[in-house]
Amino acid sequence: MTQDGFYQGLAPSRDFAALTRTAAFTPLPRDWMVGCCDIVNSTDLIATGRYKTVNTIGASAIAAMINALKGTPFPYVFGGDGASFAVAQEHADIARDTLARLRSWASDEFDVDLRAALLPVSWIRAEGLDVSVARYAVSEAADYAMFSGGGLNWAERQMKLGGFEVPAAALPDPPDLTGLSCRWNTIPARNGMILSIVVQPSPGASLKNFAQIAGDVLAVADQLHRKGHPVPDGGPSFSFPPPGLTLEAKVSRGKQALILRKLRLFFETTIAAIALSRRKPLGGFDAVHYRKMLVTNADFRKFDDGLKLTLDCPPQVRDKIAGILEQAMIAGHVRYGLHEQDEALVTCIVPSVMRDDHVHFIDGAAGGYTQAALRMAAASDHATA
Template structure:
């Protein structure tokens, strides 16, 4: 695992880490809810490319400890001078990478494009999980819709707003197979999951009162 990029500023005003879980009785009904959520998202935030949380001009290698420390902790588990030496080595490697992406051959000059194409920012497993970039007006429209669906008993949701995103990178081949997972900075999915849990508990309280 290695991820040597700066935290990535939102393409627009903000990035939203969003989790949506359908609460309908059947899988078919939940699938219909998810489809409606996606259609509302596209009507509000635009196409996949338009709401993508990463843009090439915002993609820059980092020199900061806070961005490089994750890799350093993985490869140098003990604290002390060895870890700090590894951090300085990462800075040297990043400087060489910057030179190659600026002045190297086509493979290196297109490396940011490869990263962009391998960013995983939308997941569909036991629910919808995604990070989208937009502005506050878009978010308010989307959240109003989700709140309406939540009050109707169709879904639960949680979200977290940030001004930037961070990546976790799995590099199998430098110019080939790789995947970059995106999350909002300062909590992202973790805090979105917390707010979703609060809505689940709130819904359960209403259900208990109705019995």
């Protein structure tokens, strides 16, 4: 197997709970590269109600890398206000150029400061950590990477300290963000609240104990209807014109004038609205099937050097999960953060509406993973003070 074919060669798992076991993960080849990015002061954008923009910019690195690698599979994970990924050494220059152009684009288009870093896996292992991956198949056509080993968290901390920086590109062409869209309405909670959960092993804690705790949390979530999936069976609702039209125009316009791109998108979304309102295919596009696959392919749960969940749940389930995690934190096994909100967001990467390999990132609509991670950090600081 070539280094480039490493990830594609991993067998996808359909059992999410099995990913609590470290044996489910395979270490990245030593000469691979890890990239990451996130928005500086994303809490300020959240406070002004711009979390849809935060999520879209966070997912932009994934869309840009998918397009830059022209379909070559690679592991990535969406983090709300940023993303992380890994690529073979032969793609290091592509990753560096893509991150550099993303930084310039985020600044020029949204006046947002996007951090970015790129470093070899071997440097992470020199710190006594690792980057291991698994593939979780949500359907026959789509799967997501899961990460373990502590290496991604360490790389992100170094990035926030200015380490391994990828500078913004000077006078760049915009990144290719084809497929990145944000047309759906927010998704109201149907069972009480949208609960964002971030859980990580405490420094030096046993991974066996963490796996047990993660399994306990998942066992509670599994008792919920559809395991707490926040997207309804029929998919999110769609308004016309969609609330994210201007945002998508900014994302997808490239060098085109914004007004021209908005007019083009207005035409496209008119056709989409007609198709979505029908119960039968239109021009080969089956909106009912597409909505079904959107729900199936949504990433409302993931492992990202820890456990992340976005659940639609009642207060008593939140309390039960919080009780499990609080006891585990007191025992020194985990650190965690929870954040409640009334709605969820979906951000999509759709290479083609005629295929089933589109992916959909789920987050809370009022801070989500970003706010849960901040609460986790605050609780950890308080515990060590």
